[in-house]
């Protein structure tokens with residue numbers, strides 16, 4: 001019989017020529033255990049994913065409870081699911097008031113795809129600006145905007161109308177113009193080597209975006225959930241983006257990403273009937289995720305409901321956006337690469353035969369809006 005090690009090499013796609021090849025049988029807290037109980041201190045932390053450690057009891061309990069209730073309901077997020085709406089409420093409560101509308105997906109790359117498409121639809125523009133040495137994921141759209149040629153070259157041609165500026169170079173900001181749909185940046189560049197923005201750089205980008213009508217997207221896939229000493233780097237730098245991208249620790253080990261914006265942008269961008277199919281699929285679907293943080297794992301996940309139940313169980317609202325987290329100034333960065341098979345990424349949209357979505361102007365003139373009301377107790381319905 002073949003060993004797991006042999007099967008790993010025989011049947012799994014590899015992300016590097018020298019995979020870590022640690023065989024892990026279980027993990028608890030900050031430790032991982034191999035065969036015969038060999039103990040490893042996990043300094044990789046799933047690459048900024050396992051902020052609460054392995055198998056946090058609250059997390060395990062939430063996953064079990066959710067698995068007992070239901071796994072999957074429908075491929076699009078049109079059912080009202082308690083873990084999902086509660087997590088959205090928690091997240092919005094932690095963020096500035098304009099970031100009040102969450103769209104859940106399954107990974108950081110997918111959340112970036114959603115943010116790019118949202119910006120294009122909302123503005124009716126196509127130019128996408130990002131920064132050199134940035135990392136935003138490995139799907140075609142995310143690859144197109146990331147600033148490291150090493151990752152991109154083999155996959156050209158990528159999306160047209162993209163531009164990478166020098167991070168921390170204020171004069172480069174002049175390239176943001178009225179043709180720009182969005183400017184996407186990590187508040188602190190992670191994969192680039194933990195590069196902090198110089199004082200005033202992020203506010204200047206914010207100002208230029210506001211002047212030109214371009215949307216500002218912050219990719220907090222690595223900096224989110226306490227890794228800069230604040231729940232989100234937004235609070236650290238005092239700059240509010242139009243769209244916030246989250247993943248990794250958002251799901252704490254389950255496949256979860258989100259892009260968060262205002263209702264105005266979310267619902268101005270696409271009428272409700274087209275929101276899911278136009279932005280991104282798998283907002284509530286079983287999906288295959290290719291995760292290569294260390295050894296490559298191909299996992300089939302039961303449902304986003306479970307992921308959200310899992311995540312929302314360990315991120316209590318600690319007291320508003322400005323509260324500091326117990327993780328202090330820790331910013332844990334490590335290199336990784338990942339991808340997944342997505343139905344509505346920019347690449348799969350490119351291969352569709354028809355585009356049935358009406359243009360943005362139709363949505364706007366149709367005056368699509370979501371009406372909510374407040375009950376006497378203050379809750380919204």
Ligand SMILES: Cc1ncc(COP(=O)(O)O)c(C=O)c1O
Nearest residue numbers: 107108109135136137221222338
């Ligand atoms: C800043 C940033 N954005 C996006 C991504 C892509 O996230 P995922 O690997 O979940 O697709 C990563 C992954 O490392 C990242 O570091």
